Amino acid sequence: MPPNSAQYYSDQLRRHLRSGLRRPGDLLNPILFFLMVITLFPLGLGPSPEQLSALSAGLFWVVALLSNLTISGRLFAADYEDGSLEQLIMSPHSTALTALTEVAAHWLFSGVILAIVSPVFAAMLQMPTTAVGTLVVALLLGTLVLSLIGAIGAALTVGLHRGGTLLSLLVVPLYVPVLIFGVGAVNEAAQGRDPSSWLALLGALAAMGLVLAPVAMGVGIKIAVDR
Amino acid sequence: MTDVNLERGYRRVLSGVNFTVAAGELWQLAGANGVGKTSLIRALAGLVKIGLEGEIVCNVSLLYQGHALALKPLLTAEENLQFHPSGGVSREREAINHALETVGLAGYETQPVNQLSAGQQRRVGLARLWLDDARLWLLDEPFTAIDVVGAALLESRITEHVADGGSVIFTSHQDSRFGEALQTLDLARYAP
Numbered sequence: 001m002p003p004n005s006a007q008y009y010s011d012q013l014r015r016h017l018r019s020g021l022r023r024p025g026d027l028l029n030p031i032l033f034f035l036m037v038i039t040l041f042p043l044g045l046g047p048s049p050e051q052l053s054a055l056s057a058g059l060f061w062v063v064a065l066l067s068n069l070t071i072s073g074r075l076f077a078a079d080y081e082d083g084s085l086e087q088l089i090m091s092p093h094s095t096a097l098t099a100l101t102e103v104a105a106h107w108l109f110s111g112v113i114l115a116i117v118s119p120v121f122a123a124m125l126q127m128p129t130t131a132v133g134t135l136v137v138a139l140l141l142g143t144l145v146l147s148l149i150g151a152i153g154a155a156l157t158v159g160l161h162r163g164g165t166l167l168s169l170l171v172v173p174l175y176v177p178v179l180i181f182g183v184g185a186v187n188e189a190a191q192g193r194d195p196s197s198w199l200a201l202l203g204a205l206a207a208m209g210l211v212l213a214p215v216a217m218g219v220g221i222k223i224a225v226d227r
Numbered sequence: 228m229t230d231v232n233l234e235r236g237y238r239r240v241l242s243g244v245n246f247t248v249a250a251g252e253l254w255q256l257a258g259a260n261g262v263g264k265t266s267l268i269r270a271l272a273g274l275v276k277i278g279l280e281g282e283i284v285c286n287v288s289l290l291y292q293g294h295a296l297a298l299k300p301l302l303t304a305e306e307n308l309q310f311h312p313s314g315g316v317s318r319e320r321e322a323i324n325h326a327l328e329t330v331g332l333a334g335y336e337t338q339p340v341n342q343l344s345a346g347q348q349r350r351v352g353l354a355r356l357w358l359d360d361a362r363l364w365l366l367d368e369p370f371t372a373i374d375v376v377g378a379a380l381l382e383s384r385i386t387e388h389v390a391d392g393g394s395v396i397f398t399s400h401q402d403s404r405f406g407e408a409l410q411t412l413d414l415a416r417y418a419p
Contacts, residue, residue, distance in 0.1 A: 008314045015299065015310035022301035022339070083295025084312045086274055090291050091314035098312070226277050 008093045009101050016105035027109050030067050031117060037063045038121050049126045056125035057186035060135070061142070064114065064182075065175050068143060072150025073167045075106055076158040076221065085158075085225050096218030103151045103213070111143025127190065134189035134199070141202040142182045148209035149174045155220030159227055177205060234278035235266055242419045244281070246412055248363070248396060253389045253405060256398045258414035264398040267414065268367050269293070271396065287394075290361035294368060296352035300341035304332060304351045307340055308358065326357035330380065345372050353377075356384050364388065366397040378404075 020027060041059055045051060079085045079102070088098045118139055119132050127135065153171040157163030185198035231244040240263035248254055256264045269275045271283060272291040290313070298307045308323045327336055330350040332343075340348055349372045356364070364385075370378050382404055385395050389408060 004314075011310045011318075012312065015302065015306070015312075018306065018310075019299050019301050078299075079312075081295065082299070083293050083297040084299070086269075086272075086291065086293055086295070087297040088312040088314075089274060090272060090289065091312060093314050223277075225274055 005093050005097075008091070009097055012088075012098050013101040013104060016102055017108070020105060020109050027113065030071055030110050031113060033067050033070065034063055034114065034121065037066070038124055041125065053126040053128060053190075056122065056127040057131070057135075057183045057190065059125060060118075060121065060127070060186070061179050061182045064139065064143065065146065065172075065179060067114075068110065068146040068150055069168060069171060069175075071110055072106065072147055072171075073154055073157070073164055075102060075151050075154035076224070077154075080158045080224060085221055089222060089225055094214075094218065095221055096214035099151065099155065099217040099221060100210075100214045103147050103217075106151070107144050107147040111147055112140065114143060115139040127186070130192060131186050131190035134195045135186050137199055138182050138185040138195075138202055141199065141206045142178045145178050145202065145205045145209045146175060148206075148213035149178075152213055152216045152220065155217040155224065158221070158224045178202070181205070231267075231270070231279070231281035231283060233263060233266055233270055233275070233280075235263075237278075239419045240266055241414060241417045244414075244417045248394050250287075250362070250392050250394055251389055252394050252410060253385065253408050254394075254396045255405075255409055255411045256396065256414060257400075257411050260400075262414045262418065264414060265294070265367055268365050268396065268398055272365050285363065287362035288360070289363050289365060290355065290359045291365045292352060292355065292367065292369065294371075296348060298340045298348060298351055301339055303337045303339055304343070304354075305336040307351060308354055311355065313355070313359075322358055323354075326354040327351070329357055330354045331376070346374060346377065349373050350377055353381060353384075356381075356388070362393050364393065364395045364397075366395065368399060369397055370399055370401060 042052060045055070076085065089095055115136050118135055122132050122135055149171055153167045156170065157167045160166065181198050181201045185195040185202065188195040188198055231241065232239065233241040244267065256267060258264055266275060270279050271285070272289060297312055302310070304327055305320070305323055308326065309318055324336055327333065330353055332347060332350055332354070335343060335347065340351060343351065353369070369381055373381065386405065386408070389395055
């Protein structure tokens with residue numbers, strides 16, 4: 001490992017964060033998407049609080065999955081088009097870890113922001129207040145896993161024409177465990193029981209993703225650049 | 228490189244390429260469009276592995292500059308050089324500003340790159356050549372989109388690097404600019 005690796009990774013993270021912050025409007029888009037879809041449910045399902053409350057956990061997570069899918073697919077697209085991916089492969093540093101800095105920036109801008117504003121959305125869906133704390137924690141862990149899985153798909157499909165459809169086919173099945181554990185945690189808390197086992201499962205997924213996803217991303221990026 | 232064969236999209240573009248670049252040498256890869264200049268230079272950079280046969284041995288540090296410049300449109304010229312993904316760029320602010328001044332972009336340091344013209348963006352990319360300490364430069368069409376003054380500047384930088392014991396391989400359609408120092412590898416010879 002080259003001596004200044006830590007400096008390089010933190011530089012790359014700063015580069016992504018700074019680039020993202022230059023256009024704050026783009027950061028709001030996923031949240032607005034979320035807000036729009038959430039408002040559709042009371043209209044479509046009827047405004048009865050009991051019904052919404054019973055479905056709220058499931059609805060919330062399905063929308064989180066979809067909103068993540070729409071943005072993570074383009075994760076490496078800009079870097080592919082402007083040649084950054086070529087340069088980061090040329091660098092003496094690990095492609096996998098550099099890709100991880102990109103996912104970290106993506107997660108901070110999407111999952112973390114969503115987790116922060118989620119209590120508002122939870123109230124809109126009549127989610128029991130006892131479940132809101134669990135929802136925030138579950139979202140922090142779950143969106144990290146979603147971003148990591150989405151990034152694998154993005155690395156594999158970057159540079160492909162109509163990679164979007166292929167991406168959904170690759171990624172959505174892998175999102176399923178997050179959906180199940182996430183809904184499990186929130187429902188458990190909503191019924192006043194201890195959700196920690198579900199949260200632990202999400203944490204385990206996140207830990208596994210952090211270790212394995214960068215390897216897959218690194219290989220995917222190298223193949224994409226070689227095309 | 229010895230006995231290098233290169234395929235792109237199941238079509239062989241180059242076969243039996245043999246050449247060696249020593250320190251202090253300047254090479255131009257020449258040939259018509261589609262002859263495989265970019266493919267070969269990307270193979271030299273280690274970016275192409277699929278469809279590559281033969282052996283490429285490189286024992287010096289590399290700098291590769293392709294058609295795409297790896298600049299982030301929303302970051303300034305200075306930030307782009309500071310956080311360049313190649314990782315090889317020296318990060319002293321003074322050095323970066325000096326390099327930008329050399330390529331004629333004094334006063335544009337804090338301008339987002341997407342507000343610069345294509346030629347100016349090219350110059351931001353080329354500023355790397357004043358910052359990096361790689362010994363072998365692989366430059367793909369370095370003279371594209373820059374004006375006469377920029378081209379002269381780039382020529383003098385390349386000449387300086389070569390005189391300093393570095394090596395440069397570049398692709399260009401244009402005729403040689405460097406006089407006797409330049410060696411040309413005509414890729415048409417290696418068409419299958």
